[in-house]
Amino acid sequence: MTASLPFASRLSKVETSAIRELFKLLGKPGIISFAGGFPDAAMFDVDGIREAANAALEQEPGAALQYGATEGYGPLREQIASMMAGKGVRGVQANDLIVTTGSQQALDLIGKTMISPGDKVIVEGPTFLATIQCFRLYGAELISAPVDGEGVQPDALEDLIREHQPKLVYLIPTFGNPTGATLTLERRKRVLALAAKYQTLFVEDDPYGDLYFDAPPPPSMLALSSEVDGSRDWLVHCGSLSKVLSPGLRVGWLVGPKSLMANAVMCKQFSDAHTSTFAQATAAQYLHSGRMPDTLAKVRKVYAERARTMCDALERELGTALSFVRPGGGLFVWGRLTGQGGKVADGNEFAKRAIEQGVAFVPGTPFFAADADKATLRLSFATADLQRIEEGVQKLARAL
Numbered sequence: 001m002t003a004s005l006p007f008a009s010r011l012s013k014v015e016t017s018a019i020r021e022l023f024k025l026l027g028k029p030g031i032i033s034f035a036g037g038f039p040d041a042a043m044f045d046v047d048g049i050r051e052a053a054n055a056a057l058e059q060e061p062g063a064a065l066q067y068g069a070t071e072g073y074g075p076l077r078e079q080i081a082s083m084m085a086g087k088g089v090r091g092v093q094a095n096d097l098i099v100t101t102g103s104q105q106a107l108d109l110i111g112k113t114m115i116s117p118g119d120k121v122i123v124e125g126p127t128f129l130a131t132i133q134c135f136r137l138y139g140a141e142l143i144s145a146p147v148d149g150e151g152v153q154p155d156a157l158e159d160l161i162r163e164h165q166p167k168l169v170y171l172i173p174t175f176g177n178p179t180g181a182t183l184t185l186e187r188r189k190r191v192l193a194l195a196a197k198y199q200t201l202f203v204e205d206d207p208y209g210d211l212y213f214d215a216p217p218p219p220s221m222l223a224l225s226s227e228v229d230g231s232r233d234w235l236v237h238c239g240s241l242s243k244v245l246s247p248g249l250r251v252g253w254l255v256g257p258k259s260l261m262a263n264a265v266m267c268k269q270f271s272d273a274h275t276s277t278f279a280q281a282t283a284a285q286y287l288h289s290g291r292m293p294d295t296l297a298k299v300r301k302v303y304a305e306r307a308r309t310m311c312d313a314l315e316r317e318l319g320t321a322l323s324f325v326r327p328g329g330g331l332f333v334w335g336r337l338t339g340q341g342g343k344v345a346d347g348n349e350f351a352k353r354a355i356e357q358g359v360a361f362v363p364g365t366p367f368f369a370a371d372a373d374k375a376t377l378r379l380s381f382a383t384a385d386l387q388r389i390e391e392g393v394q395k396l397a398r399a400l
């Protein structure tokens with residue numbers, strides 16, 4: 001007999017992700033997966049990372065293998081600061097950011113430092129599933145703000161802020177997960193003005209901004225915050241090397257108001273003490289080596305081709321049964337079943353039928369914190385090659 005353990009009450013607020021349950025089905029041989037939320041392993045610059053790891057061990061074995069500062073490894077903080085400066089971020093020095101164990105930890109630290117049970121938090125509807133779960137674990141009551149093909153709608157967001165006076169607002173403004181949508185320049189400025197006007201903390205989660213296809217996205221809200229009076233004081237920005245270099249390195253970062261950073265560092269001390277020094281030294285060497293621009297050019301090109309192939313095939317094979325906006329970057333196409341011509345209109349039902357046809361994707365429902373739109377679904381074009389994408393979309397058409 002197994003004894004039942006008296007788990008913390010906070011666990012009642014979360015459940016195992018529906019996506020994980022779906023992943024169990026992916027073991028089926030031959031299945032084409034559009035379900036993952038990760039980059040293609042074939043894209044990893046293994047030689048470059050090997051050289052960087054060797055350089056870290058040769059040049060700084062003490063730092064790479066010893067305990068390190070909670071705030072992060074100095075040379076990596078320098079590299080990240082200069083990378084951000086290259087993308088128009090002004091006034092952020094190495095000391096103004098902390099390295100986190102993936103941007104996932106940055107989000108966790110924001111939750112840990114800011115959210116008390118019962119606090120209201122506004123997120124996009126839909127948004128990144130792990131953030132929903134993480135903020136709920138801290139007791140947040142989530143409120144869902146409407147989005148369209150250009151990201152969150154500022155007027156509706158302002159109404160929600162007035163009504164709920166949230167503790168914070170969490171946005172993925174660039175090639176969002178799951179929508180692939182990008183907030184326009186004009187909306188970014190309006191959203192920053194809302195942060196300053198209502199003195200409300202805004203989180204900009206930005207792991208995908210570098211993964212653009214044809215043209216770069218508008219500058220990050222962090223970059224634009226120097227143009228919108230008072231907004232920098234109410235903005236926290238999370239970045240990551242996961243989608244452009246390697247998620248296994250677990251290197252992310254957090255830039256925010258000084259008081260928040262101090263509390264985040266304190267909480268990180270009690271959590272993992274610091275992000276792996278070996279991973280940080282390897283990442284620092286990699287960024288120093290100058291290989292990043294070529295790596296970025298390569299991943300952008302490959303994902304752009306895959307996205308185009310998937311969108312063309314979806315239009316051709318599914319026609320008016322699925323509506324979607326072509327993403328300008330990132331890893332995802334977000335679609336909505338129209339039900340036209342008597343075709344299936346429920347994402348969960350479609351996902352089941354698709355698995356039977358040998359193709360997997362994630363239905364949209366779990367990405368909503370409230371009022372889920374059951375007709376939605378997320379397709380990732382990142383990990384299948386062009387031929388498999390074509391085949392997978394044909395299978396989707398058969399499942400309609």
Ligand code: PMP
Pocket residue numbers: 037101102103104105128172176177205207239240241242247250251252
């Ligand atoms: N934010 C978003 C929107 C994501 O999609 C992901 C990864 N799926 C993360 C944060 C976390 O990424 P990491 O911890 O690997 O940096």
